[in-house]
Amino acid sequence: MIVSKDAVLGNVEIAKDTFEMILRPQHMPTILPGQFVNIKLDGFMLRRPISVSSVNHNCYKIIYKVVGDGTKALSKVKKGQILDVLEPLGTPFPIDDLDEVLIIGGGVGVPPLFEVAKQFRDKQTKVTVVLGFNDKESMFYEDDFAFLGCDVYVATMDGSYGTKGTVLDAIAEHNITIDTIYSCGPMRMLEALNQTYTKGYLSFEARMACGIGTCMGCVCKDSKDKQLYYRICKEGPVFPIGKVAFEC
Amino acid sequence: MLDIKLPGLDLKNPIMPASGCFGFGREYAELYDLSILGGIAIKSATIEPRFGNPTPRIAETPSGMLNAIGLQNPGVDKIIETELPFLKQYDTQILANVAGASEEDYIEVIKRLNDCPEVHAYELNISCPNVKHGGIGLGSDPILAANITRMAKAVATKPVWVKLSPNVTNIVEIAKAVEEAGADGLVLINTLLGMRLDLHSAKPIIANTTGGLSGPAIKPIAIRMVYQVYQAVDVPIIGVGGITCAEDVLEFLYAGASAVQVGMYNFVDPYICPKIIEQLPTVLKKYGCKSVKDAIGRSHV
Numbered sequence: 001m002i003v004s005k006d007a008v009l010g011n012v013e014i015a016k017d018t019f020e021m022i023l024r025p026q027h028m029p030t031i032l033p034g035q036f037v038n039i040k041l042d043g044f045m046l047r048r049p050i051s052v053s054s055v056n057h058n059c060y061k062i063i064y065k066v067v068g069d070g071t072k073a074l075s076k077v078k079k080g081q082i083l084d085v086l087e088p089l090g091t092p093f094p095i096d097d098l099d100e101v102l103i104i105g106g107g108v109g110v111p112p113l114f115e116v117a118k119q120f121r122d123k124q125t126k127v128t129v130v131l132g133f134n135d136k137e138s139m140f141y142e143d144d145f146a147f148l149g150c151d152v153y154v155a156t157m158d159g160s161y162g163t164k165g166t167v168l169d170a171i172a173e174h175n176i177t178i179d180t181i182y183s184c185g186p187m188r189m190l191e192a193l194n195q196t197y198t199k200g201y202l203s204f205e206a207r208m209a210c211g212i213g214t215c216m217g218c219v220c221k222d223s224k225d226k227q228l229y230y231r232i233c234k235e236g237p238v239f240p241i242g243k244v245a246f247e248c
Numbered sequence: 249m250l251d252i253k254l255p256g257l258d259l260k261n262p263i264m265p266a267s268g269c270f271g272f273g274r275e276y277a278e279l280y281d282l283s284i285l286g287g288i289a290i291k292s293a294t295i296e297p298r299f300g301n302p303t304p305r306i307a308e309t310p311s312g313m314l315n316a317i318g319l320q321n322p323g324v325d326k327i328i329e330t331e332l333p334f335l336k337q338y339d340t341q342i343l344a345n346v347a348g349a350s351e352e353d354y355i356e357v358i359k360r361l362n363d364c365p366e367v368h369a370y371e372l373n374i375s376c377p378n379v380k381h382g383g384i385g386l387g388s389d390p391i392l393a394a395n396i397t398r399m400a401k402a403v404a405t406k407p408v409w410v411k412l413s414p415n416v417t418n419i420v421e422i423a424k425a426v427e428e429a430g431a432d433g434l435v436l437i438n439t440l441l442g443m444r445l446d447l448h449s450a451k452p453i454i455a456n457t458t459g460g461l462s463g464p465a466i467k468p469i470a471i472r473m474v475y476q477v478y479q480a481v482d483v484p485i486i487g488v489g490g491i492t493c494a495e496d497v498l499e500f501l502y503a504g505a506s507a508v509q510v511g512m513y514n515f516v517d518p519y520i521c522p523k524i525i526e527q528l529p530t531v532l533k534k535y536g537c538k539s540v541k542d543a544i545g546r547s548h549v
Contacts, residue, residue: 001278003519045463045516046308070308086518207304209313210515214271216320217306221299229299
């Protein structure tokens with residue numbers, strides 16, 4: 001982990017309240033799929049943890065949704081500004097040797113899965129992607145995943161695009177039977193997937209103070225041993241499916 | 249210039265991370281050499297392992313944050329087994345924060361730590377507002393506070409510092425009671441009890457309902473309390489509350505602190521302690537102080 005001054009190369013709205021920002025660190029660290037960065041914003045005390053969506057040789061992208069004052073301020077950041085960023089943080093998705101994999105993303109849980117898809121495609125793994133959004137206006141990255149050579153399916157809760165309903169509805173409708181999943185999204189979606197699948201990895205979101213494993217603000221319990229806990233920022237945000245308890 | 253000798257703590261500089269904001273140093277040891285720190289107030293030790301409170305445990309506030317971690321720690325035995333040996337490699341002073349649900353718990357933790365040469369002094373956490381039983385009661389009542397201090401002093405083989413709660417009507421009364429009971433020094437202040445509500449659900453953001461407020465928002469309160477207590481007691485004071493820079497440290501020294509702890513700002517800037525240590529000589533000089541000792545209590549002269 002380094003504390004970096006990152007130059008903002010772009011910050012544009014790509015879907016409803018959803019922004020894509022390109023950041024160039026002074027010295028590009030190795031950022032693995034599923035890792036996140038922690039951004040300091042003027043006027044806010046705590047940093048904002050945001051997962052990295054894709055990595056290039058000298059820059060990386062993040063995608064975030066405006067949900068509060070902090071992300072609103074982030075959306076106003078202009079190209080050319082410099083941000084104070086801790087990067088990279090957290091345990092990444094392992095890119096295992098697999099013939100085929102199912103990537104399931106929900107809303108702003110979709111971004112970290114893009115780098116996952118990219119790295120699987122680099123290894124010639126067959127990648128099927130199911131994306132869930134509230135509505136068509138909130139949808140992003142369908143074409144980008146397709147461009148990587150993934151089979152892409154979309155579900156929207158209001159039925160304005162693709163399958164009407166959840167990602168699980170889309171999986172049923174298209175009869176997708178791949179049993180290893182890589183997923184990130186809202187808790188309820190992750191919980192449903194945790195009950196449906198036994199192989200793969202889930203990435204979690206949490207309120208954090210430090211982002212580096214010290215404050216114990218973002219802990220979760222082991223699914224079996226209630227005395228055992230994990231820090232989402234350190235041992236996570238990516239966990240093998242079934243490892244984490246959903247009630248805390 | 250920066251050194252200061254206090255009960256149990258021979259500090260090369262007056263800067264130490266505050267308990268709960270630095271864990272046992274492991275994460276920060278990956279970033280810098282912990283030996284540059286004057287000391288480290290390590291995370292609260294309780295007799296049994298504690299998982300702590302449900303999440304969310306954190307909420308941001310203007311110029312600060314609320315937390316209700318709930319004294320999550322692996323328990324004193326595990327701390328002795330795995331954390332103290334890790335800290336031993338660093339040339340710094342260890343202030344072991346002791347917490348418990350009952351007076352007996354505190355005493356048992358102290359007894360177990362007495363034999364650990366890595367620990368230089370104790371910091372009694374009688375103020376943590378997060379624990380439903382114990383903590384808050386002891387720190388908010390002069391008789392209970394004096395009582396636990398006396399009990400701790402009777403068994404401790406190292407100096408006992410008492411960390412006071414600001415959630416009281418008269419901090420001076422508590423400070424005097426604790427001093428009279430034999431405390432070797434006072435640490436003030438702990439977090440202030442606060443609350444935030446979610447606008448959508450109308451419910452508290454923090455699962456524990458309330459949390460402790462820390463950060464720059466509480467600095468003026470901490471300064472005021474250090475100032476008032478300094479006038480009333482003879483034992484040394486370690487000041488804590490919202491420190492973000494060397495100028496803040498000087499303000500605490502002026503108010504009467506002999507050393508300081510840096511809390512939540514470690515989360516914002518993980519290098520804040522080394523930065524302050526580096527800048528402190530320049531700031532002292534700028535305001536005409538020859539040393540840390542020279543600055544202590546200057547506002548009272």
